[in-house]
Amino acid sequence: MSKVIAVANQKGGVGKTTTSVNLAASLHAVKRSVLLIDMDPQGNATTGVGLDKHNPIASLSDVLLGDVKIDSAIQRIGDTRMSAISGGPDLTVAEVHLMNMDEREYRLESALRTVRNDFDYVIIDCPPSLNMLTVNALVAADSVLIPMQCEYYAMEGLSALIRTIETIREAANPDLHITGLLRTMYDPRSNLARDVSRELLEVFKDKVYNTAIPRNVRLAEAPSHGMPALMYDQKSRGALAYLALAAEILRKEASRKVAA
Ligand code: ADP
Ligand code: MG
Numbered sequence: 001m002s003k004v005i006a007v008a009n010q011k012g013g014v015g016k017t018t019t020s021v022n023l024a025a026s027l028h029a030v031k032r033s034v035l036l037i038d039m040d041p042q043g044n045a046t047t048g049v050g051l052d053k054h055n056p057i058a059s060l061s062d063v064l065l066g067d068v069k070i071d072s073a074i075q076r077i078g079d080t081r082m083s084a085i086s087g088g089p090d091l092t093v094a095e096v097h098l099m100n101m102d103e104r105e106y107r108l109e110s111a112l113r114t115v116r117n118d119f120d121y122v123i124i125d126c127p128p129s130l131n132m133l134t135v136n137a138l139v140a141a142d143s144v145l146i147p148m149q150c151e152y153y154a155m156e157g158l159s160a161l162i163r164t165i166e167t168i169r170e171a172a173n174p175d176l177h178i179t180g181l182l183r184t185m186y187d188p189r190s191n192l193a194r195d196v197s198r199e200l201l202e203v204f205k206d207k208v209y210n211t212a213i214p215r216n217v218r219l220a221e222a223p224s225h226g227m228p229a230l231m232y233d234q235k236s237r238g239a240l241a242y243l244a245l246a247a248e249i250l251r252k253e254a255s256r257k258v259a260a
Contacts, residue, residue: 003253004112004122005179006141011157012128015147015184016040018219020125021048022239023145025228026246028082032120035074037108038087039133041095045125046086049077050226053088060085061094063111064136065101070111087125091133098132105132105172109140130164138168143179147213150183150196155203179252182245183212211245214238 007020017040024036037060038045043053058073063085073085098104108124116122124137138144144165148154162178169176181204187193201208213219216238222229229239 002116002119002122003143004116004124004141005143005145006124006126006134006137007145007147008126008134008137008161009146009148009157010128010130010134010161011148014149015182015213016128017042017044017048017125018223019145019147019182019184019213019242020045020123021223021228022219022230022242023246023249024049024082024121024123025230026239026242027121027123027249028080029230029243030246030250032250033118034082035115035119035122036077036082036084037122037124037137038085039091039108039124039137040087040127041089041091042127043086043088043091044223046084046088047226048223049082049084049228051075051077051084051086053086056086056088059090060087061090064091064094064107065097066107070115074115083119091127095132098136105135105139108136109173112140130160134164135168138165138176139172141173141176143177145179145182147182147184148200149185150190150193150200152192152196154196155199178207179249180209181207182209185215186212187215188212209245209248211241211248213241213245216241 007016024034028034046053058068062068063070063073074083077084126134126137214237218233218236219229219238222232225232
């Protein structure tokens, strides 16, 4: 059974794309087959794995609008066994068209149904808003991974996201759950980061991943070379942190299976 994880937080710059790309690469590194879906008009996950966001053969936007079958939009990343569906500026246009379509919240879910079991993991990089694209991602997903920076306003947007997740659970996707909150760009020397982290753990308890992603310049540099940190500098702290996250996700899943 494949797992579809939406990486979501309507705040920009919290590490959604960095997490999507590097978690996908880390799961691939431990021999899982992975499909990365770029749901963001900025197309940063697309370029982050070395694909062209302006001139794809077929993009996610074509899939959502029903112009192409999802199979023909799946592109192999380099010579890896990772695949991706590219996003980019045409998703903004697609979002407007979606508004007038039937079953508009279900476009991604129904397209994915035919291919999701070809992969162990499908990772969806969401845009920085709670718009129809994010709704499509949350309807298609089994779970939501929420990256967040441990700073002053971090908790503020969280309640709106959680309300959205609850609405979608009630209306369209009863099994949707938060798989975890991920502390990104984490600096344990900062008092504020430690305080916010403590608060987060008090409120969300074991929903917070043990793994926190440190601020690491290699994670910021890798996208300009069109590759995940694991390919750019596999010994970097950033790359190793995302490998640890992948291991934690696999462990959690194994223990859930035993418990079930
Ligand atoms: P989002 O997708 O939520 O908007 P990004 O993943 O694009 O966020 O991250 C925002 C910026 O921060 C990018 O320039 C990215 O390279 C950088 N960044 C993200 N995570 C880290 C990290 N752990 N260490 C250093 N820079 C990071
Ligand atoms: Mg992004």
